[in-house]
Amino acid sequence: MMQGLIEQFGAVLGKQYVLTDDADKVPYLTDWRKRYTGKALAVLLPKTTDEVANIVKLCAAHHVAIVPQGGHTGFCGGATPDNSGNQVILNLKRMNQIRAIDSANQTITLEAGCILQSVQEKAAAQDFLFPLSLGAEGSCMIGGNLATNAGGTNVLRYGNTRDLCLGLEVVTAQGEIWNGIKGLRKDNTGYDLRDLFIGSEGTLGIITAAVMKLYPLPVSQWTTLVATDNIASTIALLTLFQKRATSLLTGFEMMTQESLALNEKHFPHMANPLKGNPPFTVLIELSDHESEEHVRKLLETILEEAFSANLISDAVIASNLSQANTFWHMREHITLAQAEEGANLKHDITIPLSSLESFIQDTDSLMRQKYPGVRIINFGHLGDGNLHYNIAPPLGLDPKAFNLSHEKAIHELVYAQVERCQGSISAEHGVGQLKLADLRAHKGAVAHDLMKALKRALDPQNILNPHKVVSI
Ligand SMILES: Cc1cc2nc3c(=O)[nH]c(=O)nc-3n(C[C@H](O)[C@H](O)[C@H](O)COP(=O)(O)OP(=O)(O)OC[C@H]3O[C@@H](n4cnc5c(N)ncnc54)[C@H](O)[C@@H]3O)c2cc1C
Structure with a gap:
């Protein structure tokens, strides 16, 4: 057959x-x-x-x-x-056509198999910014970004993939084509089907095309790396930048000493340019539509204020685009360095900023008590409260054996702290098969049953990506 x-x-x-x-x-x-x-x-x-x-x-x-x-x-x-x-x-990689760029509507209509970086480049060629940006942009595709509601480094200013999407074309589990490919910013006509499919990880329908928002390209961007001593100063620094730079703040990424030490071990050319690799390094980006002088001056003024308030102890401003790119590559290389180091336990979590300090202090301390020598590779899109709180085994231990013995208990430890702080066990990576078993406890029975009801209604035969996200 x-x-x-x-x-x-x-x-x-x-x-x-x-x-x-x-x-x-x-x-x-x-x-x-x-x-x-x-x-x-x-x-x-x-x-x-x-x-x-x-x-x-x-x-x-x-x-x-x-x-x-x-x-x-x-x-x-x-x-x-x-x-x-x-x-x-x-x-869907062969479905890689840009169907239209509508300058007046500031939208791009494109097929699901378009590679993210090529979309950014196509938009830039027409003087537009397509703001979605993440470490895998050279190979991930718009359909995958939508299906996982990907986040990345620009969420702080432009939102996640859901916020960038205006319309979808989807093939249903029955093989029908839903044409929701409209570039409307307002459409209050009942249930939002678009939002149902975004973030559904291929379990409710197959996204074949989308209309996404475009933005004017900034005329100037300035990037800086700053040193902070602790998480409280790092959060105070974020508040200061949000107050002074408001919507010009487009990036605020936190990297711990241990994350950047791992980077340096595997990619020596990606060593931290800040003296002594401080406890916390923060990458900050401002983008401006006025002028280079305007944004540069603003950045310097905020940094001076941060120095005076003892929030930061060192800073280096990228002197040109190539140095700014190196700063960003340093941030992105942490994921690659972890992959080089061997299997590790990832936790892609969000915590309300007001609880972040207590989360990190308590979780670090419990983790080190229970697993002496464990390496906590903690970095993330701090501006969104999103941490990649990853655990590597103590040096000298076999990562696979360590994970086999401790994976469940380590996840439980981290997720208990996430629940205490009213956070989320998946900030931007989704659920897939990795977090399938954790979802019910996290969402609660009512939300989980509603999700199952939706799955049964849209895919009664359970043929779309079964046993991912929810099992029915
Ligand atoms: C180095 C690196 C850095 C990363 N950084 C980030 C980051 O900063 N932020 C972030 O959010 N993620 C990040 N990721 C994770 C990943 O890149 C994103 O989740 C991305 O959106 C996945 O896109 P993809 O095309 O590779 O999807 P895939 O991995 O192929 O698929 C992901 C899910 O979507 C479903 N799917 C794929 N295409 C479709 C479609 N057309 N219709 C319906 N369902 C579909 C799949 O079934 C699967 O469930 C990173 C990954 C790497 C390797």
């Missing part, structure tokens, strides 16, 4: 876009962190929305589950199939 289905896939897509040989499938089967590897009946590479719809109809008729996939850079195993070998991967 399966051979017949493979042939029908070939009839829809063209045989060369149905990958069934083991060697051809390998690149699609393991996630970026190499945490999950699955098997697949086939990898399907559609080019058009109609092709996606026809594939879904075929899968629905044969009860075959579909795992939608973009750049496969997600951190929660959402785009990796299970081990049954009965699921198909639907990778």
Whole structure:
């Protein structure tokens, strides 16, 4: 029966876009962190929305589950199939056309397989800013960004992917095409279907295209690295910048000493330029539409005030674009350094800024008491209260063995502190299969049951990315 289905896939897509040989499938089967590897009946590479719809109809008729996939850079195993070998991967990379850039409406309409960096470049070529920016931008795709409601470094000013999206085109679990591809900033016509699909991680529908917001390109950006002694000063510094720079503040990233030491170990050229690698290094970016002098002066004035108030002990302002890029690369390399170091336990969490100090103090102290020598790689988009609170084993211990013994208890320790502070166990990476088991306790029974009811209503056959986010 399966051979017949493979042939029908070939009839829809063209045989060369149905990958069934083991060697051809390998690149699609393991996630970026190499945490999950699955098997697949086939990898399907559609080019058009109609092709996606026809594939879904075929899968629905044969009860075959579909795992939608973009750049496969997600951190929660959402785009990796299970081990049954009965699921198909639907990778959207061939759907990579920009359909339109509407200058008056300040929108871009594009297909789900467009790579994020190429969208930024296309927008810039037309004098627009597409503000979504994250470490994986060279390979993640807009469909994946929408499906995970990705965050990144510009959320502070422009919001997350949900905030940037005005309309969607989606193929439903029945293979119907929902055309919600309107570039409207106001549309109060009942339930917001767009918001339902954003962040649903491929479990409710397959996003094939979107209308996204564009912004005017800033005329000037200034980037600085500053040293702080503790988290309280770092938060006070954020408040100061928010007061003085208001909407010109476009980046506020925190990196701890331990995070940057790991960076230096694996990427010596990414060493912290601040003397002695201080306890906390903060990367701050201001963007301005007025003039270079205006924003530079503003930055210097705020830094002087921060020095006078003893909030910072050192600062270096990037003297040119290339140095500013190096600062950002330093921030982005922490994730890569962790990957080089070996398996680690990630916690992508949000905490209200008012509780952040108590969260870090208590969690650090409990962690070090229970697991002496453990390395806490804590960094993140502090402006949004988003920490990447990651745990690496004590030096000299085998990371895999350490994780096997302590993973559950370490997650429980961190998540208990997150709940105490009324935070979230997933700030921007989603749920996927990684946090499936933790979701019910975190959301509460009512919210979790509502999510299951939605899943059952939209995908009664449970063929869209089953056992990701919620199991029904
Ligand atoms: C170095 C690095 C840095 C990162 N930094 C950040 C960061 O700062 N902020 C952040 O939020 N994330 C970050 N990530 C995580 C990741 O890049 C994002 O989650 C990204 O949005 C995933 O996009 P993707 O195309 O790779 O999606 P995939 O990994 O392919 O898929 C992710 C999920 O979306 C579903 N999906 C994919 N495409 C579709 C579609 N068209 N329709 C329906 N469902 C779909 C998949 O089934 C899966 O559940 C980082 C990752 C790396 C490797």
